Amino acid sequence: MEEAVNYGILGYVVPHSLYPNGYHCNTKLPLPFMNLASQKNFIAVYSTALYAKKELMDWFILEHKKRCKYKIHMGKSCIRFKKMEDIPFGLIGELTPKISTDEWIDIYETSIKASKK
Numbered sequence: 001m002e003e004a005v006n007y008g009i010l011g012y013v014v015p016h017s018l019y020p021n022g023y024h025c026n027t028k029l030p031l032p033f034m035n036l037a038s039q040k041n042f043i044a045v046y047s048t049a050l051y052a053k054k055e056l057m058d059w060f061i062l063e064h065k066k067r068c069k070y071k072i073h074m075g076k077s078c079i080r081f082k083k084m085e086d087i088p089f090g091l092i093g094e095l096t097p098k099i100s101t102d103e104w105i106d107i108y109e110t111s112i113k114a115s116k117k
Contacts, residue, residue: 006030012032047077050079
């Protein structure tokens with residue numbers, strides 16, 4: 001993984017040197033893994049791995065309930081936080097290494113990219 005600005009926001013991506021095909025929506029862009037954004041009404045963490053791997057999503061939701069005082073506010077791969085102090089940085093830090101680059105490429109190739117054809 002490498003840090004990059006992707007779609008105008010900070011992101012962590014699989015670089016073209018590891019996955020030359022790039023992102024199916026725009027192959028000039030590297031394959032996204034996680035993005036962080038400050039929106040008008042919330043701070044967002046976008047984790048495509050949560051959307052793509054049910055066990056990971058289940059783990060994250062369970063751990064969030066244990067560690068956070070507010071109910072989780074999510075979209076498919078977007079976790080929203082109203083205040084900076086509500087962000088469970090430790091939990092997000094644990095989420096990131098739960099999926100390897102090779103595993104993410106495999107999941108992307110077999111489920112996400114395949115379903116877009």
